[in-house]
Amino acid sequence: MASLKDIKKRIGTVKNTQQITKAMKMVSAAKLRRAQEAVVAARPYADKMADVLSSLALREDADSHPLLAERGKGKALVVLITGDRGLCGGFNVNISKAAERFIREKQEGFESYELLIVGRKGNDYLKRRAGMDITKVHENLVGTGQVTYPIGALLGQEVIELYRSGDYDSVFLVYNAFQSAMTQVQTVKQLLPIVPKEVAEGALVADYIYEPNATEVLDEILPKNIEVQIFRSLLESAASEHGARMTAMDSASKNASEMIGKLTLQYNRARQASITKELLEIISGAESIKS
């Protein structure tokens, strides 16, 4: 049985850990609120963009722009968005596994897949797996601050560049979509070629006036759409990460209090046992003197 001193020491350590997890929970909660606001604020822009795209798709042929045309089923690029830091439950592992499954099962039926990873944790997990072809890793892309639009735009331009070079026939985006602080939804989305949102048939289609002309307008809008989608997924992923960390740290704090409770009980029992023992010794000592 552990001595009194040992138990006391352990209670101290657990208390220290609990302080840390509590502080991390508070920080994540604050960051989550900010990230959540950013996600909500970005939605109208992305939604409007999707609206415009779908109305465009109604009017234009799929072959009218390189970013719209289907290319066949050769090589696909999978852009995986993970976090740079741990201590957030299954957040990073789950999404990495989702990407791994997507590639292993050859969903969408491409011949080969390559990975572009955002975030250190995704790379840590996938580089040890066989058959995962990682072409590029962006570590600390977002850093500790907020996700800003230029970050998404740069990544978007890089992806478009890769696609345009002809190395890949398709680009997929794998990320955690933010649903609530407790739940993240692992999402796989086709980024390129662009799939416009389906529009109900029989919708009234009037011709557009394009200025300067259709090609130039498409040239501007389609790459923009990629940037916006990546920006949005970065935002969602950031919010999910904070949410996941908050939940993980919350349950860690709870576990710590439970443990402290148990240890305190153990400590008190040990203390009582030693007092009883001492009393017995004194009494028996006194008895022997008497007789």
Next chain:
Amino acid sequence: MAEKLKLEMVTPYKRVLSEEVDEVTAPGTVGEFGVLPDHTSLLTTLRVGELTYKKDGETFHIAVNWGYVEVEDNVMTVLVETAEPADQIDVERAKAALSRAEEALKKLTSEDKEFKIMECALERALIRVQVASKKLH
């Protein structure tokens, strides 16, 4: 015939405005254009510039930076990277940015990579100063 036009302006960071207006003038890539209620469907790109709209006899100015406009069914959707209403522009900062860009441009030649970036920065700063000065009148 509709009397008003709905103007919706959004940036990646927030919804800037959503209002019923009488008239909009926007800086298109091929030139400035005006939109009145019952305009035909239109899709066009914007350059850095000043967007103005009239509402109940009052005129509002907004500095916008790259984007595009869709007009359909009396709804005008403006998607821009940044949008700053005249009364929210920090004139001092805009002027500082302006002189910074001017300085940088003097040192660069048109072959430099940064030349284009600084040129854009100059344009943006110019527009901001121009738009900000309008709120005083």
